[in-house]
Amino acid sequence: MVCWLILLVIMNVAVMEPQEEYCRITAPNILLVIADDLGWADIGFSHKPxxxxxxxxxxxxxxxxxxxxxxxxxxxxxxxxACTPTRGSLMTGKYAFRLGQLFTSSVMGPQEKESSSHKFLSKELAERGYKVHGVGKWHLGHREKRYRPTERGFDSFYGLYKGMGTHYTHHHVSHPWLGETWGRHFGDHDFHYDYRNGSESVLTETEDDEGVHSTELFTKAAVSRIKEHDKTSPLFLYVAYTAPHSPLEPDESIVAKRNNHIIDVERRRYAAMVTQMDDGFGEILSALEERSMKENTVIIFVSDHGAALVKSCWDYVGGSNKPYRDGKFTFFEGGIKSAAFIWAPWLNDGVKGTHSKALAHVVDIHSLVLSLSGCMTNLVDNKINNEDGSMSLIRALKGDHSGRDTILHNLVSTPLPLNKLTKYCSPTTPQPGNYGVIRYHNYKLFYGDLVMWCHSDLLTEPCPDLVFVSGRAAMLFDLEIDPYERVNIAASNIDVVEKLAAMILEYSKDAPSQWVV
Structure with missing residues (x-):
């Protein structure tokens, strides 16, 4: 009888689009995989067109x-x-400046308090009946229990709370010049298995797997969650690898046997970390297939930002964002353009195997996941209450690549305290002042106190000559004709600068601290 009812449901929705038919039958499992510091030129699919x-x-x-x-x-x-702002935006559907994550990580305390009231995607999914499991890197708050994954909706979490750790001994890695000030927060063992026991979170620290590479451990944990999953509920599996983030500690057997086409030894060692992550991804796919879950799973892959490029910096391990400019911690294209894809079993032939040029932001992944989890029959018109997200990815999966027209890439509305992470590679990095970076259609504007920013030791080359508009420095690029951000066209497009600057100032009204004008 049940089989006939299912058949009738399928017959009744046969004229619908594949995604709508699929959602009428069941809410999909969702596999979200995040690579850590993966550059645009560090994976094959990102630049083939x-x-x-x-x-x-x-x-x-x-x-x-x-x-x-x-x-x-x-x-x-x-x-x-940077790592935390991306993860915060993904989990909340809000731009990072709304979360107090203006420029950097939430390893330090104040940002955690700013973002503690925001509801996470994991919590939303748990309330919709999903089993929610996390594996890998958290980096979204840990000092108090309420900031940790199992208090944010996860049924279980296996991995590290902080931003980076040794891949074999699983100890947090100290920033070289922060040791004296923040030493008590660095160097400790950081590997945890937390789970829900009814309404209580059980927090444990594990050292049983010391000596095994973190990528291998995260893969095994993800596979275990799939094998143990009760298929009467949909699964949200969040796999946040720490590869290929520093430190450069690859599996030497992969270095010896793979990527022999890469001549440079350092690059080959970096490549081994990427390849090991790919091997893990393959094991996760196999686990889904073995349990007949893949045909009911949407897979999202994203890098949290570009690769770190400055060799003198503690974060450099050999990644590449070519042909784009600069990298991690900067808002040039190489720092914020992500290698990403979505796979779904219901993609039609006009979408499957294609590249979308739709403009999208990581907050739109939040919108996409909530839409899929609700199994909505009108995914284009439905509005998600996440403030900054759009339907751009949902439309792209249906073949509409119009995308969004605006992205606020960053907003620093007040100088940050000198004792926070405002200096990256060395103590001499200038403190950032007030500035914003916004994309509007094909234009991208950097606007504000850019003189110090442009002298940061994170940049691999000098900024183009700055143009001053209304007393503030401006860099304007037309990414349609200048995707590598070489020519500042602000002087010949003052009207565009003023329009986009006004948009930045409007956003600043919602910032935790007002833009100083």
Missing amino acids: DGFVSDKGIPETPHLDRTAEEGLVLDNLYTQA
């Missing part, structure tokens, strides 16, 4: 490439320029 060939050699990633080529590659998905 442009014919770009990395002079450094592209790591072997057959499982990710194959899945991307069977899904929809996102050529214009943007993130924030």
Whole structure:
């Protein structure tokens, strides 16, 4: 009788679009995989339409490439320029400045307090009946229990709370010049298995797996969650690898056997970390297939931002964002343009295996996941209450690549305290003042106190000559004709600068601290 009812349901929705038919039957499982510091030129699928060939050699990633080529590659998905702001925006659907994550990580205390009241995606999904499991890197608050994953909606979490750790001994890595000031927060063991026991969170620290590479451990944990999953409920599996983030500690057996096309030894060691992540992704896919879950799973892959490029910086391990400019911690394209794709079993032939040019931001992943989890029959018109998200990714999956027209890339509305993470590679990095970065259609504007910002030791090359408009420095690029941000056209487009600057100032009214004008 049940089988006939299912058949009748399928017959009744046969004229609907594939996604609508699919959602009428069941809410999908969702697998969200995040790579850590993966550069644009560090994976094969991201740049094939442009014919770009990395002079450094592209790591072997057959499982990710194959899945991307069977899904929809996102050529214009943007993130924030650092780990925590990207994760915060993804989890809340809000731009990072609204969360108090103006410029950097939430390892330090105040940002945690700013964002503690915001409801996380994991909590939303748990309330919709999902089993929610997290594996890998958290980096969204840990000092108090209420900031930790199992208090944010996760049924279980296995991994590290902080931003980076040694891959074999699983100890947090100290920033070289922060040791004296923040030493009590660095160098400790940071590997945890937390789970829900009824209404209580059980927090445990594990040292049983010391000596095993973190990528291997995260893969095993993800596979275990799939094998143990009760299929009467949908699954949200959040896999946040710490690869290929520093420190450069690859599996030496992969270095010896793989990526032999890469001549540079350092690059090959970096590539091994990317390849090991890809191997893990392949194991996760196999686990889904073995349990007949893949045909009911949407897969989202994203890098949290571009690779770190400055060799003198503690975060550099050999990544590449070519052909784009600069990298991690900057808001040039190389720092915020993410290698990303979406795979879904119901993609039609006009979408499957294509690249979307739709402009999108990581907050739109929040919108997408909430839409899919609700199994909505009108995904284009439905509005998600997440403030900054859009329907751009939902439309792209249906073949509409119009995208969003605006992204606020960053807003620093007040100088940050000198004792916070305002200096990155060395204590001499200038403190950032007030500035904003916004994208509007093909234009991208940097506006504000850019003189100090442009002298940061995070930049691999000098900024183009600054133009001053209304007393503030401006850099304006037309990314349609200048995607690599070489020519500042602010002087000849004052009207565009003024329009986009007004948009930044309007956003600043909602900032935790007002823009100083």
